[in-house]
Amino acid sequence: MSRPLTARQQHVYDFIVKTMNELGYPPTRAEIAKALGFRSPNASEEHLRALERKGAIRIIRNTSRGIRLPAQEPLENVDSLSCEPALPEPTAFQGLPVIGEVAAGNPILATEHIDRYCPLPAEYFTPKADYLLRVRGLSMKDVGILEGDLLAVHRTERVRNGQIVVARLEEEVTVKRFHRQGHQVTLSAENSDFSPIAIDLRHQALEIEGVGVGVIRGGNGQALG
Known part of the structure; x- marks a missing residue:
C-alpha cells in the first residue's frame, strides 16, 4: 500500500477483506454501498478507484466482483x-x-x-x-x-x-x-x-x-x- 487510507477508504477496504474471508469472493459495488450506507454504487466505485490508486486493491474491469488484493497476485508468469x-x-x-x-x-x-x-x-x-x-x-x-x-x-x-x-x-x-x-x-x-x-x-x-x-x-x- 503506497499511501495511507482515509477513514472511509479504510472502512471500504475492511469490508472487502471481511467479505472475501467469509464468502471467498469480493463484494459488488451495490453490496458495498448497502453495507456502508452510500447513496449509490457510484460512491462505492469512487472509493474503489481511490483504493486502487493507493495500491490497496486492483480492479478488474467489466466484472461485477472484479476486486483483487495485491497479496493475492504476486506471480507474473x-x-x-x-x-x-x-x-x-x-x-x-x-x-x-x-x-x-x-x-x-x-x-x-x-x-x-x-x-x-x-x-x-x-x-x-x-x-x-x-x-x-x-x-x-x-x-x-x-x-x-x-x-x-x-x-x-x-x-x-x-x-x-x-x-x-x-x-x-x-x-x-x-x-x-x-x-x-x-x-x-x-x-x-x-x-x-x-x-x-x-x-x-x-x-x-x-x-x-x-x-x-x-x-x-x-x-x-x-x-x-
Missing part, C-alpha cells in the same frame, strides 16, 4: 516456473496438479486426469489449494473466471451458501455458485446467458468436489485470489 509433465507417483515436490478433462465416474484427482504440475505451494492460497482445475466455457465470466483459466480448489464437502464450488452432477463436473435451502440446491452461473441449475437432493445425486480459492489467469498468467 506461471509458465516461467516450468510446469512439469504429470508423473504417476511424484516423489518430490512438484506443486499443484493441473486437472484437465474429467472422465465420468472417476475421482477428480485420478492420475489420468492430471495434465501436469505447477510449482505453486498449496499454502499460496487460503485455505490451501489441493489442485488446479482447467476452466471450460464462460459461465463464470462475471467474476473473472474465464475460459482456459486455472481455478485453485480446496477439497472439501462443507460449503456455505454463496461460495463458488466445483460440483459433480451426474456425469458432469461444473464450476458454479452454490445455494442450498432444505432439499433444494441451486447452482448459479455468473453470466446472464446461462440459466441456474436446480437440484432436488431427494431425487438427484450431487457431490461437492471443493470450493474455489483463487484463479490463475489463462493458466499461465497472473495469479488471482
